[in-house]
Amino acid sequence: MYRVHSYRQVVVDPSSNREGGVSMARRGVSYAKWGYIFSIPFVVTFLIFSLYPTLYTVVIGFTDLRGLGKTAFKFLSDPFENYKLILANATFKKSLANTAIIWIMNFIPQITLALLLTAWFTTRRFHVKAQGAFKVLIYMPNIITAATIAILFNSLFGYPKGPINDLLIRLGIIEGPRHFHLQKWTAKGVVAFIQFWMWYGNSMIVLIAGVLGIDVTLFEAAEIDGANAPQIFFRITLPRLKTIVLYVLITSMIGGLQMFDIPRLYLLGGPDNATLTSSVFIYNQAFSGSYLYNRASAASMIVFMIIVVLSVALFFIMRDQDEVKLRKERRALKRRGGRV
């Protein structure tokens, strides 16, 4: 009997896929416990494999543990000593600045190109043939190891003999070989370019998927009304893509703040710390000779806080749209009452 009730209730609002719809309780049997049960594997695995290491790191940040093979540590009399040291550390501050700069240099071309390609591939009027092949090829850089590509680029820009130098000289663009590895902004640019190259295909695929989710009738109506391609893209596609663009923004930011492989393997964070990112800094603290585990932990925690703050900010911007829509739907539901 109660099952009939619940069936009716669900049918009332077919678009109840979102959080708002689901929060309608089913009368009678509560399936809530299944939520807990299905989450158990995740929680148990996390507790065993991630919790101990994470707690260990958090705790170490407050101790004097450094050096090799030591397991005994003492809590510092000033628990935040490591944090203060790190925040005052000029190299750390530089690494944060580098991370931000390189990320911006990487992300802006990435999102621009991804949006451009998305526009081209989804505008029906253009009928780009071999779209599938292009998409597959453009996405491919995502599967290569960071290590391979970093080493390849390192030797590409070799000085005084290297493929790029040879090419530029032959084309007459420069007279003598340039020492690319010594120029800070070139190094930053190369790291940003590699990140861009590895991820722009990924962003494009995500955005195209988002566009595919937009109602086709909207496009058809706009075309009948005589809108041209740029108008369609900017007035119809882009506004509806906002949520997805913000998702791309968040995931890219979280990933960008942890940029490690490329900066480290390309020039070890050089020249003169120009490509030193926060993750490479943390790694150096822990492994470059003095084994300063306590400071590495404190630095990790600081970076973590930064990520949290920035993510919350981004989520806040994003949540607004959803909440507004949600509230509207809830009000509409109440007006309609619980009838079929």
Place this chain on the structure above:
Amino acid sequence: MKRTMRTVLCMLLVASIAVSLFAAGKAEEAKATRKVINLWSFTDEVPKMIEKFKALNPDFDYEVRSTIIATTDGAYQPALDQALAGGGDNAPDIYCAEAAFVLKYTQGDAAHFAAPYKSLGINVDAKLKEADIAPYTVDIGTNSSGDLVGLGYQATGGAFIYRRSIAKDVWGNDDPAFVTSKVGPGWDRFFAAAEELARKGYAIASGDGDIWHAVEGSSPQGWIVNDKLFIDKTREDFLDMSKMMLEKGYTNDTQDWTDAWFADMKDAGVKKAFGFFGPAWLINYVMAGNSGGDRPGEGTYGDWAVCEPPVGFFWGGTWVIANDKSPVKDAIGKIIEWITLDSSNTGLQYYWANGTLDGPGGTKDTVASGTVMQKSDGTLPFLGGQNMFDVFVPAGAFATGKNKTQYDETINIYWRDQVRNYSNGLKTKAQAIADFKRQVADNLALDI
């Protein structure tokens, strides 16, 4: 709700029991006498040596399990450190350390894991004398209590490796004794020779890195003195040396281990490079393959010779260390003695020096034992028939290990970076030194 909570708690309990059972089970594993030797290395050189040892000693019935982790990406040391600290059956019995970080394992933070050679049943003093081991390798391998805990099997004392044809062209004489007097002793004579070479359009070296290894190896004091960062005068002078060489065109401004540096070994650089600084392994493992040929007459093969460098230094090498907690000390004692101190014709060093480890015609190398070197033949067609041991044996005597620290690898990276910035005119000298100190302080927490 209650039931769910109970189920959840049950599962957590089960999970934790499972984990602890696992841990207990592992700990109880075979504590009985084992016939296994765990060897940790970063190349396959030492494992291959032990295969030869077992072939020579058929009644040595221990199983040798090798763990090889390359030093690229800095992965060898963390793994080795964990294995040493973890102990138990998987811990290494014998482990290798490279020159770049050996001090950590013989005198530094990890030295307490090492077993003194004499506790392995080796008569250290007698054997050292008998084999006439180069002093610098003994210095590096001696811990703070004065016990020998590690020895290298190679001798990596450095020499100056030069091009015969260029010497003839500039001075009319390519004899090693003559060139020795031209490029040294001391840097002043070296740069005077550089000037003569430059006037004829040759670079004396490929890049400043070549000079650096000699400078670093010969400085009276290391990077750390009295627990503080210390910049030795000879090392500080390197800043100006590098700048001067760049300005006067004494080098091709290459960086070691890059394409351009290799190109200079076969005359494919901007100017022909006169020579390289390095130990025997540089000749056999690097230059021979990059000389543009594999027999005299092809490329620069056969056009080289070695002479004494302006200052004595050493570069690279592998030290063999035993674990103090190993239960099979007698066995590993035999192996280590055979590798590092046996100067007979069936000792490893004899095979290594003459390139006969895997049968005739293998790569020759300089070894730590002077005794072995005296009776070995280091003639190389690559060197136009010169016997390289004639030069490398005395070179080993000049090298010193007293100016090394366990942080050298990292500090050198920072130092070379700043030197490059200065010599290319991107910074003032004061700025470069200040930035260098800043980096060392920030990343290594050393006093400056």
Place this chain on the structure above:
Amino acid sequence: MKSLKASTVTMKTIIYIVCILLSLLSIFPFWVMIMNATRSTYQIQQSSVALLPGKNLLSNWRILTGKSFNPWVGFFNSMIISIGTTICAVYFSSLTAYALVAYTWRLRSAFFSFIMAVLMIPAQVSGIGFYQFMYRIGWTNSLMPLILPSIAAPAMVFFMRQYLMASLSLDIVASARIDGSGEFRTFNQIVLPIMKPAMATQAIFTFVGSWNNLFIPLILLTRQEKYTMPIMVSLLRGDIYKTEYGSVYLGLTLTVLPLFVIYFILSKYIIAGVALGALKE
């Protein structure tokens, strides 16, 4: 009408040119890598980029297999780890995401925030503690600690949740209940098929990530018979005195080959795919 057509044609030309250039740019490093796998170390050191193949494929292969370890073993181990990781991660993330979407329970939003927080923890934070923990409980030289932790994959849970929220209609779940299906069965037989595109896309990401993973396996697997492919390639690069670049590139190419196969098999989901979010670096 005519100007519209003309402008469309110019646009299309531009589009084709740009796309072809980008495709070339994407393939270029792969091409260089494959070409270098056929050249000798000496040739590579003279000039690191070549557009035409060399003749040293066989000799590079001989060096690769002669280094006293077995590429087949590496391949096998890598396969076990990657497939295991992918299956665990995809299945359990879908399960957890389903829990977040299909049921209302008190701790639900707190749990989701918790997962997002875990997502933001930098990898270095747990890395050091993780392998010290594994050494302490003696769980080294086993493939298990490399597979099991992937059961908790916060990024994937986030992704699956977004996907489910957009594409799962709860009517289906409800009607399955009416038909008498248990919750677990509903998940396995009805919900999972709906998630196929999402699972395929995430499977590629996970497989690639796990296959290329070097650092933790390097530290935990010390016996030769447990090595994975990336470990073997790194061994080739380690010998700074005589790095055999030709074999290194051959090793890298062999390492990437299975990824290509998996990628092309699953790529139709990428083209059509309905991804609504993925974590990147």
